[in-house]
Amino acid sequence: MVLQLYYDLYSQPSRSIYILLKLSNIPFKKCVIDLATREHLTREFAETKSKIQRVPFIHDGDxxxxxxxxxxxxxxxxxxxxxxxxxxxxxxxxxxDEFLEWNHLNIRLECATYFLVKFHIPFFTGKFSSKERIKKLLRNLERCLKDFERIFLSNGPFILGDQISYVDIHAATEIEQTRTACYDARDHFPKIRIWLDNVRSECNPAYDEAHVIINELTSIEVKPKL
Structure with a gap:
C-alpha cells in the first residue's frame, strides 16, 4: 500500500513534508485536509485518522x-x-537535529506567532491586536532572524554547509509564511535572501508548487471590518 500524506499547504510543516516527498521520489497518495472547515477537529477524524488532529501526518499501511x-x-x-x-x-x-531542536523556540515560535497575530486571526475572525503588540512581536521576529543568520548561515550556502538538507526546507517554509503578514525577510536580511533563493532553486518546481497558497495570500490586505 502506498504511503498516504495528509496535509494542507496552508500549514508550514505540511509544506515542508510535501516538498521533501516530491524531491525524494517516494510514491505517496495526496490526502488534502481542509483546515479552514475544521474537518480535522471532528470525533470521527480523531477515531479514524489522527488522534493528535493536526497536519501533516502519514499512514504507511497500518x-x-x-x-x-x-x-x-x-x-x-x-x-x-x-x-x-x-x-x-x-x-x-x-x-x-541541533537546528531542528533550536528551531522550535526560535524560528517556529516567532514566525508562527507573528503570522497568527498579524494575519491568521484577523483574516478568520476580524479581531486585531494592538499596534504595540505587533511591534513587540516584530522585534522578537527580527531578533530571531538575526540570530539565525549569525549562527546558521555563516558556514556555507545552506544551514549544514555546502549541501541542502531537509532542515533548509523546514526553516524556509516557516520564514516564507510571514509574507502573508506583510513581512518579507528577504527585504531585511541579505544572507537570508540569498539562502532562500538557493533553497528555492534547489527545490523547484516542488517549492513553488507548495507555496502557491502563500503567494496568493500575500496579495490580501486584511483590514478591520467597518
Whole structure:
C-alpha cells in the first residue's frame, strides 16, 4: 500500500513534508485536509485518522505517525531517502537535529506567532491586536532572524554547509509564511535572501508548487471590518 500524506499547504510543516516527498521520489497518495472547515477537529477524524488532529501526518499501511520531524526520521529509516536530506552519519545527523531542536523556540515560535497575530486571526475572525503588540512581536521576529543568520548561515550556502538538507526546507517554509503578514525577510536580511533563493532553486518546481497558497495570500490586505 502506498504511503498516504495528509496535509494542507496552508500549514508550514505540511509544506515542508510535501516538498521533501516530491524531491525524494517516494510514491505517496495526496490526502488534502481542509483546515479552514475544521474537518480535522471532528470525533470521527480523531477515531479514524489522527488522534493528535493536526497536519501533516502519514499512514504507511497500518502505521500512523504525526509530527513533521518524526516523519522525516521515519522516512530516512524506512525508505530510500537520499542521505543529503537527513544524514545518516552520526555527527552530521546531530547537527541537523541541533537546528531542528533550536528551531522550535526560535524560528517556529516567532514566525508562527507573528503570522497568527498579524494575519491568521484577523483574516478568520476580524479581531486585531494592538499596534504595540505587533511591534513587540516584530522585534522578537527580527531578533530571531538575526540570530539565525549569525549562527546558521555563516558556514556555507545552506544551514549544514555546502549541501541542502531537509532542515533548509523546514526553516524556509516557516520564514516564507510571514509574507502573508506583510513581512518579507528577504527585504531585511541579505544572507537570508540569498539562502532562500538557493533553497528555492534547489527545490523547484516542488517549492513553488507548495507555496502557491502563500503567494496568493500575500496579495490580501486584511483590514478591520467597518
Amino acid at each position: 502505521f500512523k505517525l504525526n509530527e513533521s520531524i518524526a516523519i522525516v526520521r521515519y522516512l530516512s529509516r524506512e525508505y530510500a531517502l537520499d542521505d543529503k536530506w537527513y544524514p545518516k552519519d552520526s555527527a552530521k545527523q546531530a547537527k541537523a
